[in-house]
Amino acid sequence: MRTTSIKHKLSLINIISIGFIIILIGLSVFIEEFVRLRTELLTDTTSQAVIIAKNSVSALLFGDRNRSDETLESLQNISDIEEAAIYTKDGRILGRHVRGDIKNASYPVDPGKEGYTFEKDHLAVCHNVVLDNETIGKVYVCAGTARIKHNLLKLLFFIVTVSGLASGAAFLLLGKLQKTIVDPLFHLSNVMNKVTEEKDYSVRTSVHSTDELGMVAGGLNKMLEQIEKWNMELEDKVAARTTTLRQTNELLTEEIAERKRMETERDMLIVELQEALAEVKQLSGLLPICSSCKKIRDDKGYWTQIESYISEHSEALFTHAICPECGKKLYPEYYDDIWGKEDK
């Protein structure tokens, strides 16, 4: 039962309720009709017995067979009555009536006490003929129940036919009405499936009724809306955070590059400095120089000219010229030509 679908459950409910109602109505109609027909037969037969009893007073008092036959003749037109008899006080049959189609009439020897008995296929009624507080005879009337059976059979057939038609019609109608519940439910469950399986929160139900299903659908739509909104907000937040992080990352990368660059520069500087320092060391210390010719003795003990020594141990290069003093001394003939002009 738990695993069957709503559609089948509703169909089952329909079948059970329609069947129950139809059986109940059919049964009550049948029983009512049965009781009514039985009561009617009993009333009719009893009243016939009472009338016969009233009319058979003189026949019984005077033992008049013709009269009693005449009295019973009135039963000829009542088709239900199969047999009837008038009994005298001492149990003799004074008059009798048998319906034409009854072959072997069976009058009881003693019709018994006043009253009625329903037997298998007939109703026997006995009524006392009373005059002056004295029972002067009895009337026995026996009615067949064939008509009742026939009518009940007809009714049964009618009930079965009408029930069949009614349940068919009800089933069709309920099936149509059922669709108004089942279809929206299917739609809702499809939407739910889509949401849970595809994680697609943009779908919406299209149920727009004001009943409970409509309320459920509306609720589902609102929930989906909310979820979608939250989802979008979350995505925005993630994006914003990602941007921030990327920017930070870029900054850091840049910083690192800068640092590396600075480090290289520093290293180069150190090398340069070291080289410079090495050069500086070459020219440092005590240099033995000739006080006359100004030659410098190198580490190997050779005397070299100052300009070649410095050129060797530094970056400096020399260009050769003659200062005026030395020119005067060395080249007095050309002095005036070269340096005199310069003095002027």
Next chain:
Amino acid sequence: MKILSALVSRPVIASLAFCLFMLAVPVISYSESPQVREYGIKAAYLLNFAKLTEWPSGTFASHENAFIIGILGNDPFGRRLDLLRDRTVGGRRVVIKSIDNISESSACDLLFIASSESDRLQQIIAYVRKKPVLTVSDIAGFENSGGIIAFFLKDDHVRFRINIDAARRANLNISSHLLELAEIVREK
């Protein structure tokens, strides 16, 4: 004893019984002669007439618990009337009275006038006229003389005629059950 018992053997007893029976047959048939049977029926009818007739209120003031059937003249019923003695009419016990004097007849509820009284019938009728007395007789032409119920024989059956004008005059209400079996006579 043995001889006696041998004599009175079973066939003997049977034949004796048969002889006795044969002797009795004429006696029985005599007792059921048409004459006697007729009056047996008439006696029963008297009671039926009484049961199917309504007397005016106040009739039984003088004899509340009795229904008096008077037999005027020579009683033709004999012991047949004994059948009626224990019976009741409207809850009253039936009392049978033999009457000779006409003046006594007005005390009766039902008066049977025997055929011996045919000579003074007019006198009797005149006396009980307009009194609540149901007069019954088997005198021929009784119904035409102002009597109420007259017996007659038809095909060996006891029948009766009812003079309903006489009954009305006596203020008696005769049931339709009785009327439907009677030949109705009206005074012109």
